[in-house]
Amino acid sequence: MTDAKYDVLAIGNAIFDVLVQTDEGFLAKHAMAKGSMALIDEARAAAIYRDMGPATEMSGGSAANTIVGLASFGARTAYIGKVKDDQIGRMYAHDIRAAGVAFDTLPATDGPATGCSYILVTPDGERTMNTYLGAAQKLTPDDIDAGQIAAARITYLEGYLWDPKDAKDAFVKAATIAHDAGREVALTLSDAFCVDRYRDEFLELMRGGTVDLVFANEAELHSLYQTSDFDGALKQLREDATLGIVTRSEKGCVVVSNDGVISVPAFPIDTLIDTTGAGDLFAAGFLFGLVRKAGYEKAGRLGGLAAAEVIQHIGARPQVSLKQLAEQNGLPA
Template identity: 35%
Template sequence: MPSNTITGIGSALVDVLINDTDDFLQKFNKEKGGMTYATADEQQAIISASSQVPVIVPGGAACNTILGVGKLGGSARFIGARGKDDYGDIFENEVRECRVEPVLSYFDTPTGKVLSVVTPDAQRSMFTDLGASSLLDPAAVTRQMFSDTAIALVEGYLLFNRDLMMAAVKAAKAAGALVALDLASFEVVNASKDILQDLVKDYVDILIANEDEASAYTGESDENTALEKLSDNVEYAVLKVGERGSYVHHNNSVTRIAPVRGNAPVDTTGAGDLWAAGFLYGIANDLPIEKSGQLGSICGYEVCQVMGAQIPGPVWEKIKATV
């Protein structure tokens, strides 16, 4: 690999989080735990219907991961599109503060937002308005954006923008990077079955999924069989199994990664994204698979102790001390 830089491409979004009940979620006919698209007006209607005060933090799946890499001290870059507004400023300032190089396009359309309703079991259910993040031009995505990149993380949600997805994986491969794809949500997988297997076969080196995503992708409910099928045509296949930890398939061998046990989760927003931050940082910096996975587990655990996907600074110092 040419360097240890990790470059992410995905949606530049701001997370708006509210705590509420399962009954509240059911009022909006939302299946808990997934992601659906919503207009800004629909998001506001949900916020207005809740008595809870929203928490606002930078977000976006790939960006959460890349900010985590930066916080770990890794070399990191993020490619995306933002609006020329206050939310966009909040987003870009946070990227820079995390020591991540921003490669951003600017549009008059407002910065995208994700409304996450967090239920008492700490599950988050997302309503997404992509805003300016959907306007990134596939023709503007070049191999130069991935220069000196060891691992290119392509956000699974880009499968909803197929031209951009193809531009991203082709540019990353042309630059000589390993391509990592996190399957994002079972809804993404179900909506992309006509292209997903070929995309993985032709371009993906690192495939990351949780149980629901793996089942949707492979058609298998048994986790051992699902992991075996996830590993087809990729160098690393990751299956995350929640509080039981995770498994990494590499070179015909399976490594079990133990979970971090401690306090009950406050909010699972960003858990998978920060797991990926630790794991990919480890792989890019030549750490053993078990150590990379353990770092992922630590990051995933710590982000569940706060609202949103931003781990506090002092906690990052504790995490880095384990590397």
């Protein structure tokens, strides 16, 4: 196996985030399930946007947030995701490249606009997402660069990719190329409602060896195994995945593997502002620790550090250098 050009390559829905701080009444008015991610059409997107107050707009997308976090730690990174050649799509491409991430996916020249997610943040910091996939759902197997995939130590995929059919095929193609090159494949389950939609398929990806590493939060884990018994679900995850990482908010995380079970505490924070991107940035820190061979415990601490940074401000991407933050907290790579 040749040396890797990239530490991690991520594939995901390229989505532009529109964030607004609101209240429970707004969610009720628009019949939103708090804490969920719902797929919406262009008409509903327009209705939500019309009713929203002043918003913060920035590039987003789950796997993209993770890969930007990895780049902030100093990792060598690449991203595959579909935008349209429109104003927002060009901003998106600029933002991810400016973060130090290789992004070569050709933009769509026709069809729907670049995807947007309307994210409502309530006073408790919980985020409720309404996503118009737009051009993101036009990602196809032809967008998968076999050379790039083979050159990445880990290919990281988001569960949201399982919604569009062509993206699902692109996901499987990338996993096959990665394994043929002797690389590893990681999956984040993304959202408990996403797991509800594709539970059997996600389990088959794990049990069939299509993915090696699985990231989940507690809600996603319970949804995956349809049980409220955390320890029982964790035991099942240990059997189904080569490596499983479960985040538990203020309780930290649990890592399960053939070597056993490790619990890592969360990093303390001053004020919870916005949980958007917490899981994405946790994955960034953990994967960085993994590719630097830091061990599962230190990887968990790096993940907790990155998550703690991102939940203390609006937006799903770090506002400081995570590399410097790790050094300041005694966690140099």
